[in-house]
Amino acid sequence: MQTTIDQLRIGQSATITDFDIEVIPLKLIEMGCLPGNSVELLQIAPFGDPLFLNINDSYLAIRLETARKIQIELIQE
Amino acid sequence: MSDQNIKVALIGNPNTGKTSVFNQLTGLNQQVGNYPGITVERKQGFCNLPLGFKATILDLPGTYSLNASSLDENVVIELLLNKNDKDFPDVVVVVTDVENLKRNLLLFTQIKDLGIPTILVINMSDRMELKGITLDIPYLEEQLKTKIALVSSRKKLGIDNLKKLIVDYNNVSTEPCLNASSIDPEYFGGLKKAFPNQLLYKLWLVITQDVNFSNLDRKTIETHNFAKSPSDLKRLQQKETIKRYQFINDVLKVGRTIDTENAKDFRSKLDRVLTHKFWGYVIFAAILLLIFQSIFDWSSIPMEFIDQSFASLSSAAAENLPPGVFTDLLSQGIIPGIGGIVIFIPQIAFLFLFISLLEESGYMSRVVFLMDKIMRRFGLSGKSVVPLISGTACAIPAIMATRNIESWKERLITILVTPFTTCSARLPVYSILISLVIPKTRIFGIFNTQGLTLMLLYLLGFGAAIFSAYILNKILKIKNKTFFVVEMPNYKLPLFKNVGLNVLEKTKAFVFGAGKIILAISIILWFLASYGPGHNFEFAEKIVTTSPENANLSEKEMEDAIASYKIENSYIGIMGKSIEPVIEPLGYDWKIGIAIISSFAAREVFVGTLATIYSVGGSDNEETIKSKMQAEVHPITGKKVFNFASGISLLLFYAFAMQCASTLAIVKKETNSWKWPAIQLFAMSVFAYTVALIAYQFLE
Structure with missing residues (x-):
């Protein structure tokens, strides 16, 4: 199912399929946020933002507004 | 060889x-x-x-x-x-x-x-x-x-x-391990032909980074028809990154195996607690409380020892060296001046110790994560927490630590409000004033009231920073392209060697950096306090002894009267008297005025300045700085100079005023204009004066 990172539940994994290159910073790409790589939502900060993710074995946090711009395909369990 | x-x-x-x-x-x-x-x-x-x-x-x-x-x-x-x-x-x-x-x-x-x-x-x-x-x-x-x-x-x-x-x-081989230029063979092929003697990747970096190297800059390359639009460049950079990751993934697939059974661990459990919506904040607050209690409570023992040692060193110098100008300078200017800074080594070391522990352990990133949403309401970023916390050590490294904040607006606001946080240079001023005007009792048997006051002042600093950030966020019209990426590193037990070296290095830099200024200022102050222009200073002894109202004084009282008459008519006394009308409504006398003026070089000079002024005036060298301040009485009202009202007013003034030349210089460097430091200096000073004025008039 196609969706975006902000729709993940805690513990859920997905594969990154696409994102808007104009709004995604190069730094995030360099941290491993690339089409084909896996992403898992580990934790949501109090008040719902930012999100704590495991992207391609990198542990990092991004804000909701960025997460909304990254498309993913859910991995079926 | x-x-x-x-x-x-x-x-x-x-x-x-x-x-x-x-x-x-x-x-x-x-x-x-x-x-x-x-x-x-x-x-x-x-x-x-x-x-x-x-x-x-x-x-x-x-x-x-x-x-x-x-x-x-x-x-x-x-x-x-x-x-x-x-x-x-x-x-x-x-x-x-x-x-x-x-x-x-x-x-x-x-x-x-x-x-x-x-x-x-x-x-x-x-x-x-x-x-x-x-x-x-x-x-x-x-x-x-x-x-x-x-x-x-x-x-x-x-x-x-x-x-x-x-x-x-x-x-070791100098060959590349993959051929990244295959992402656009045509473009890179042409580049290679135009600059056959250069490494392709260097050319690429020059194009994308706008840095120069060995006579080759971006313009020269671009004139050869290799210019690309920013979004094309970014697209190529992305392709390059993907290419590199493909290579790395392929290599690691064969060269590394991971037994995933061991994968779920301690880290995620700890994260669940430390970033919990309730316990996360409780733990963070508890850590801050621990830091402030240690700064005030635990460091008081070595501090008292240092204070006493310098007082006896001063009197030993005065007694054992041949009397003369140099001995006076040493015992009344240099030694009390240096003592005024050495005494704060324990507190500063504690502060750097805690900050270093928080960063080394990986906890600081969790605080960023925990605080981002809250901080954003005030126009700040979760990453502003790091500068605001390290600002409790010193605003200079704190302002440099804003460099990883991606949004310019969030970064600028952080830079502008960071000087409100209570830096270690304020500590000397706070601790001596608190010990003078706040009674030492314990609440519930654990919390030391003086420690609590200190904590309150820290909170006040944070409060002022957050409040002004909120206002700046409303005023500043900066187009804002925000994004936020923060790495959440693994938890690590801090290494003693790393932490120790860090504390040593930072404390040393603080003591020597501040020490130089304090030494210079205390020498100047000593000179200004020991000499004066004209008749009144020269004949001070005669004027005081022959004055009819002093006829009944004892020998000791007469000495004190002469000394205070002398200092009032010295250069510094005249300077202080001339600014007294401005600071009188805040409850300060001219000596405090001098200390405030010299504090504009650096805040920690305050204590050293008062120490020097009082040493020159006093006749008994064994007194510590604190007891000298305690004994100081206003000549007209007869009240203590450092009473509750003036003490609180002074504490508030130091909490809010922008009194640090080095911070202004670093703000200029980081924002690339004098506009921001000028605004900072003006706004903070006016605010400090107003608050101190209201506090004194209200409490008095």
Whole structure:
């Protein structure tokens, strides 16, 4: 199912399929946020933002507004 | 050959233990300074290698890639592109973390493209067993075209092997490990033809980064029809990154196996508590409380000892040296001045200790995560928490720490409000004033009221910072392209050596930096207080002794009267008297006025200034600074100068006023204009004066 990172539940994994290159910073790409790589939502900060993710074995946090711009395909369990 | 010195550059992602490797290689043999012209810290160390070789090791700022996005990262790329730089390395050592190998290798493959011998350090090898990781080192060495040192800087393993590899650096391949230019063969083919003598990747970096190297700048390349639009460039950079990751993934698929059974661990459990919506904040508040209690309570014992020692040193100098101008200068100017700064070493060391522990352990990133949403309401970023907390040590490194805030507006606001946080230079002022005007009792038997007052002042500083950020966020019209990426590193038990070295280095820098200013100011002050213009000063003794109202004074009282008459008519007395009308409504006398003026060089000068002024006036050298201040009485009202109302007013003034020339200079550097520091100076000073005025008039 196609969706975006902000729709993940805690513990859920997905594969990154696409994102808007104009709004995604190069730094995030360099941290491993690339089409084909896996992403898992580990934790949501109090008040719902930012999100704590495991992207391609990198542990990092991004804000909701960025997460909304990254498309993913859910991995079926 | 045996006295050859090898230049080594240490490079790596943040959180790979690069600094630990540096500390293991160099021990205490380090020099810390700045890169010329910029405020990026430059760390260099020396180490002995096998076969009589020596190495100079440069610890470059941590960076995620060669696509620099900050001043710190720029240092790395500028050095590696410039063969003529005196620091240009013979060999690069890239430090990676075995648990983050995939991401850490990105930087490695970029550096490999620069044609410099490059050694790969895989650090934290002691965690491999725990994590179920096995590595095929010969395969990795072959694929990555390098030599690998498996190191555990924590357990001190593998350092000797690394030293051997450094000696042998000529045998390390300078070939790239992948062909990144295949992402656009046409473009890069043309580039290669136009500049046959240059490395392709260097040309690419010059185009994308806008840095210059050896007479070749971006414009020259672009005039050869190689210009591309920014979004095309970004698209190519993305393709390049994907290409590199594909290569890394392929290599690691064969060269590394992970037994995932061990994967779920301690880290996620700890994260669940430390970033919990209730416990996360409780723990954070408890840690802050612990820091403030330690600063006030635990450091009072060594501080009293230092205070007493300097007082007796002063009187020993006065008694044992031949009387004269130099002895006076030493016992009344220099020694009390230096004592005024040395006494705060315990508190400052405690502060740096805690900040260093929070950063080393990985907890600081959790605070960023926890606070981001809240801070954003005030126009700040979660990353502003780090400057605001390290601002409790010193605003200068704190303002430099804003460099990793991606949004300019959030960064500018953080820079502007950081000086409100209670820096260690305010501590001397706070602690002496608190001990003078706040009674020492305990609430519920645990909390020391003086400690609580101090904590309140810290909270007030944070409050002022947050409040002004909120206002600035409303006023400033800056178009805002925000994004936010923060790495959440693994939790680590802080290494004693790293923390210890950090505390030592920071405390030393503070004491010597501030010490120089304080020494200079105390000498000037002593001079101004010991000499005066004209008749009144010259004949002070005669005027006082012959005055009819002094006829009944005892010998001791007469001495004091002469001394205070003298200081009132000295240069400093005249200067102080002239500003007295401005500060009188705040409850201060002219001596405090002098201390406030000299505080504009640096706040911590306050105590030293008062110490010098009172020493010159006083006749008994055994008194400590505190008891001298305690005894000070207003000549007209007969009330204590440091009473509750004036004390609180003074505390508030110091809490809010912008009194630090170095901070203004750094704000100018970081914002590239005098506009922002000027606004800071004006707004903070007016605010401080107003609040202090209201407080004094209300309490009086």
